[in-house]
Amino acid sequence: MAKILLVEDDRPLARLVEAYLVRAGHTVISALAGDEALALWKSEQPDLVVLDRMLPRVSGEEVCRRIREASEVPILMLTAKESEEDRVEGFRLGVDDYVVKPFLPRELVARVEALLRRARRDWLAPPRSPEIGAFRLDPAARRAWVDGRELELTPTEFRLLQVLLEHAGEAVGRRSLEQALFSGWADASALYVHVRHLRQKIEPDPAHPRYLKTVHGTGYRLDP
Template sequence: MEQQSYGARVLVVDDDPTVAEVVSGYLDRAGYVVDRAGDGPDALARAAAHWPDLVVLDLMLPGMDGLEVCRRMRVRGPVPVIMLTARGDEDDRILGLEVGADDYVTKPFSPRELVLRVESVLRRTRPAPHSTGTLSAAGLTVDPAARRAAKNGAELALTIREFDLLAFLLRHPGQAFSREELMREVWGWDFGDLSTVTVHVRRLRGKVEDDPARPRFIQTVWGVGYRFDAGDGEA
């Protein structure tokens, strides 16, 4: 397990001591360095003292909820977030993704599954061996090694999944992909809620398109999914 986790620091934020203890125990055995916090202010203080490599964050925290904690952490710097929610309400999941969570898990959940999700998200933060060349098209540039992206020279503030999605589309211009294919290729999952892909496409459009309501680059292919069009001119 050590080879997969590389001793990464994970901050577990949950006001339920039992959940926090179980999750922390599984992560610890998987080789992670684990910090725990029971509420939002404590989470922010612990993150400031030791910036985590990833945060497992309960949505329903007392006082300051998980969405606000996520927003405040993101002001300080990019950090992967897996959101925990006790409710299966799709609105809660969408809200977490809109704030920039990289993944979510609905309670009750398997701790083993959560560890796999943590490993998956952290794996995506490390440049792949084949991802060394800079990608560019239509004024967009992506440097996978430095994990930096820009539009017309201005740096883009992308989450981990937004970055990976843009890089994948730039590698395959003109090719249409279904949401299932994007989930498998970008997220590395053979299962999951496909609305995750939909939300990330919408968020990415908001950052790379001049008019997100009329996208020129990330096109919807009706009945299929999405396609990156690099040469759609000045329409």
Template sequence: MEQQLSGGPGARVLVVDDDPTVAEVVSGYLDRAGYVVDLAVDGPDALARASAHWPDLVVLDLMLPGMDGLEVCRRMRGRGPVPVIMLTARGDEDDRIIGLEVGADDYVTKPFSPRELVLRVGSVLRRARPAGQPSDTLSSAGLTVDPAARRALKGGAELSLTTREFDLLAFFLRHPGRAFSREELMSEVWGWDFGDLSTVTVHVRRLRGKVEDDPARPRFIQTVWGVGYRFDGVDVPGAAGERQP
């Protein structure tokens, strides 16, 4: 499904939450920030509304009746690219990681600040369609990223990447051989000066799973112990023989 996404106020945001109070507060703040808001009360309702008017971003409650937010996220990802912010009362780390692993771009735990949520919506949308992004194609060791077309290839085969995975790979290709901490990656790729650093760890693991021949012994995205991660555009002797987290 080919979709044209809008990147700022005026973008369509689908809010999926079965709590009418939360839905009203979130939609009110987003509406005042200039977004076009659509509301859904459960998974099937969300999928039907997305089919009728594909959203630019989804604020998705994890604990929905019947079809939970994880399944909704999976099904939406199967239909086309869309940024997702998971919204839930469950703050357990395993829940956050599961949400990120199914493709969520951010994870906000209830109770939350509606103003912060609006800021995160703006941040995710800007990253989905960043203004002024360099358009030159990036290539290294069989990996190719076209920022203008939002396409990534490995050996000529197109990779299916989420918004954050794409941005992370493009950032790595722009800065080969340099080690970055998770804090630096969160600032440079996510645009946040705060947040759960496990978000970076999960996205690196997911990206390795898509670009590496053997994710446990990566050629490209190396762990730099005590620092963070480094992208190597060429093989590093011995690196492929070491398992990495």
């Protein structure tokens, strides 16, 4: 199946999560601290990272930031913090999904496998470089431009823009977007946070969107 880097300093919890992931057929490499996690990520090149937010020596946020500078490997963050501000900061750093403690191990495994399916779909998708209106995408290189300006997008923001461009000018429902981005495993705030971040990066005035419009009662529409 997949090679997963599990970074959790709570040993009993780490053993429990590892047991469930192994039972699901995955190989698990474990780290107890942030610096150890970075070393294992470089040497093992896992398919996915399950990352605790609160870690000794190097924080989970810093581990995420350093990994994101060099890789688009899916990152699922474990956190005891439930505020929207904390989630926004995590998504800004490039986290793909969140699980809030305490959690059911089976739910975590389901979210892991949803992220892996999404990553495989993206990898298998035929490379295209669509240019629609003000936007241009290079899916193979994971690069995007608006009005000739290159955007710095997280993997989830890139996927959101890609899905909206595939349905340019059409209203795309929230549920459809959540399925495309998170395989359906997401809380109500996750999509909103990613839309807000994408607007901040593509819009001349995010408070008055020109491109990414809210369709009330439905979802969102991209007018390129």
